[in-house]
Amino acid sequence: MSQPELRANRDGPASTVEAAMSSNEAIRIMGVHKSFGALEVLRGIDLSVAAHEVICLIGASGSGKSTLLRCVNLLEPVDRGQILLWGQDVTAPGVDENAVRRHIGIVFQSFNLFPHMTVLRNITLGPTRVLGTPREQADELGRALLARFGLAEKQDDYPDRLSGGQQQRVAIVRALAMQPGIMLLDEVTSALDPELVAEVLGVIRELASAGMTMLIATHEMGFARDIADRVCFLDEGVILEQGPPKQVFTAPVNARTQQFLRRIVDAGRL
Amino acid sequence: MRGSGESVYVDDQTLVASGPPPPGSFGGGSRRSHLLGMQSAAAVSTASTVVFIGAVVALFVFAPGAAAVRHTFFNPQQMKEAFLGDPRQGLYSVGKGLILNIEMFLIAEVLILFFALVIAVLRQLRNPVLFPFRMLAVIYTDIFRGVPLIIVIYGIGFGVPALYLKGISTQSDFVYGIAALVLSYSAYVAEVYRAGINSVHQSQVAAARSLGLSQWKSLRHVVLPQAVRTVIPPLLNDFISLQKDTALVSTLGAVIEANRAAQIDSSTLFVYSSYTVAALLFLCLTIPLARFTDHLIARDVSRRMAGGTAVR
Numbered sequence: 001m002s003q004p005e006l007r008a009n010r011d012g013p014a015s016t017v018e019a020a021m022s023s024n025e026a027i028r029i030m031g032v033h034k035s036f037g038a039l040e041v042l043r044g045i046d047l048s049v050a051a052h053e054v055i056c057l058i059g060a061s062g063s064g065k066s067t068l069l070r071c072v073n074l075l076e077p078v079d080r081g082q083i084l085l086w087g088q089d090v091t092a093p094g095v096d097e098n099a100v101r102r103h104i105g106i107v108f109q110s111f112n113l114f115p116h117m118t119v120l121r122n123i124t125l126g127p128t129r130v131l132g133t134p135r136e137q138a139d140e141l142g143r144a145l146l147a148r149f150g151l152a153e154k155q156d157d158y159p160d161r162l163s164g165g166q167q168q169r170v171a172i173v174r175a176l177a178m179q180p181g182i183m184l185l186d187e188v189t190s191a192l193d194p195e196l197v198a199e200v201l202g203v204i205r206e207l208a209s210a211g212m213t214m215l216i217a218t219h220e221m222g223f224a225r226d227i228a229d230r231v232c233f234l235d236e237g238v239i240l241e242q243g244p245p246k247q248v249f250t251a252p253v254n255a256r257t258q259q260f261l262r263r264i265v266d267a268g269r270l
Numbered sequence: 271m272r273g274s275g276e277s278v279y280v281d282d283q284t285l286v287a288s289g290p291p292p293p294g295s296f297g298g299g300s301r302r303s304h305l306l307g308m309q310s311a312a313a314v315s316t317a318s319t320v321v322f323i324g325a326v327v328a329l330f331v332f333a334p335g336a337a338a339v340r341h342t343f344f345n346p347q348q349m350k351e352a353f354l355g356d357p358r359q360g361l362y363s364v365g366k367g368l369i370l371n372i373e374m375f376l377i378a379e380v381l382i383l384f385f386a387l388v389i390a391v392l393r394q395l396r397n398p399v400l401f402p403f404r405m406l407a408v409i410y411t412d413i414f415r416g417v418p419l420i421i422v423i424y425g426i427g428f429g430v431p432a433l434y435l436k437g438i439s440t441q442s443d444f445v446y447g448i449a450a451l452v453l454s455y456s457a458y459v460a461e462v463y464r465a466g467i468n469s470v471h472q473s474q475v476a477a478a479r480s481l482g483l484s485q486w487k488s489l490r491h492v493v494l495p496q497a498v499r500t501v502i503p504p505l506l507n508d509f510i511s512l513q514k515d516t517a518l519v520s521t522l523g524a525v526i527e528a529n530r531a532a533q534i535d536s537s538t539l540f541v542y543s544s545y546t547v548a549a550l551l552f553l554c555l556t557i558p559l560a561r562f563t564d565h566l567i568a569r570d571v572s573r574r575m576a577g578g579t580a581v582r
Contacts, residue, residue: 101479129491
């Protein structure tokens with residue numbers, strides 16, 4: 001993965017980029033706070049994600065998983081703290097947020113496909129309008145991606161003709177078409193019927209094995225255990241516990257993590 | 271529980287009805303009686319229509335002033351003259367006037383669609399540099415939605431020529447009329463656009479912005495196409511009323527005509543039947559537009575229902 005240029009006018013010292021390359025660090029989150037009015041959603045998050053690492057964020061609804069993801073791609077501005085992508089501070093003033101976002105793919109719980117565009121146009125919108133890729137080239141890339149994820153025959157359909165699982169796979173392909181260095185997945189299977197979850201998880205597994213750096217907020221504990229290099233348990237806006245999935249799921253240290261996992265097990269979700 | 275106490279369990283007989291309900295127990299019936307039902311419904315609606323029209327006709331036939339009204343508003347000879355025009359008597363053709371109205375309507379419509387969109391978009395952009403424009407857009411819509419069209423028409427039609435501005439004050443009533451219609455209607459239509467823009471869910475904007483699209487590009491490629499689709503029926507509704515409001519522009523010329531009529535004092539020139547002709551001609555234009563709007567709304571509804579079942 002080449003070093004993407006995040007600033008509109010690059011003035012940072014080249015040494016920062018080199019340092020990031022040597023440390024192989026894709027994301028560094030430092031002391032991030034975020035409130036919505038009186039509600040404090042993130043209360044000091046510190047997290048470092050290496051390139052090619054897959055991190056699963058688990059925790060109850062409202063623990064701040066989604067907000068953290070939205071902060072990383074600047075959909076929500078942070079109140080305090082810093083977020084570094086490939087060593088560059090993207091929370092600093094004067095950063096071109098559009099330039100940052102084109103290197104980060106995000107997939108939402110509710111798909112958010114553009115209903116007035118065909119599947120292929122959904123996918124080529126970013127490349128043609130943001131990257132300036134010629135239409136034919138973008139179409140070619142879009143078709144190749146669709147074929148790779150078993151959606152080739154859907155390219156001319158409108159999103160409302162697709163099943164939820166197909167829509168979510170298209171949403172993943174739409175993000176991938178920008179050739180991002182990082183993928184953020186925000187509870188991408190939560191809105192799906194149970195029998196449609198597997199096809200979406202399959203796509204994510206494929207991405208992980210291809211070496212994509214991913215930050216995944218999920219309620220699918222079995223999936224998190226399989227796919228994650230590291231699992232982070234969020235509770236009331238802080239990371240209470242993190243470690244390899246084996247450790248977090250079988251021998252959690254923190255009492256709240258134990259409580260959370262016990263509830264999940266009781267619900268038959270693990 | 272059954273009273274006797276002999277049975278503590280609920281047997282199958284109480285859970286499953288002994289057989290299908292007898293025919294007709296849901297109030298329907300055989301196919302034949304269904305057809306009869308449709309026929310009688312048609313008969314009832316026909317009868318009520320006939321009675322209603324009969325009552326309206328009776329009003330025009332038996333009312334005390336019916337003969338006078340028929341003479342002034344429905345004089346066939348005068349209606350024919352009004353439609354064709356009679357240059358010898360100084361009568362203008364209502365039909366010709368209508369063509370002028372249509373020209374005015376079409377030009378105004380294109381300009382309104384454009385200006386209203388600009389105003390709606392200006393109100394939407396959150397860039398601090400554009401703040402003065404946003405404020406101007408708010409003031410503009412507030413003023414021109416509040417002022418009656420007829421006053422705007424008088425203001426432009428009589429006010430602008432009085433300014434004696436070179437090139438601007440020497441235009442025809444046709445131009446002033448269009449200017450007044452555009453000023454007044456753009457304010458309404460901008461609000462319709464704005465409602466459409468606000469109806470597009472915020473998650474669509476998030477999806478667009480997360481791809482790296484700028485605020486303007488997400489508006490242009492994601493929000494506006496969806497917003498415009500939503501507001502086509504209400505827009506057409508506004509254009510039906512624009513179509514008939516073009517008639518108000520004729521007040522600019524009509525004032526002069528009325529003065530002249532008063533000077534000659536020949537009341538025969540002032541033919542009320544021409545108004546009836548004009549009203550009928552306007553209906554010929556607005557009713558098809560109204561039906562077309564209905565058609566679009568119905569199509570939109572059925573498409574949404576189809577979309578609702580397809581998403582699963």
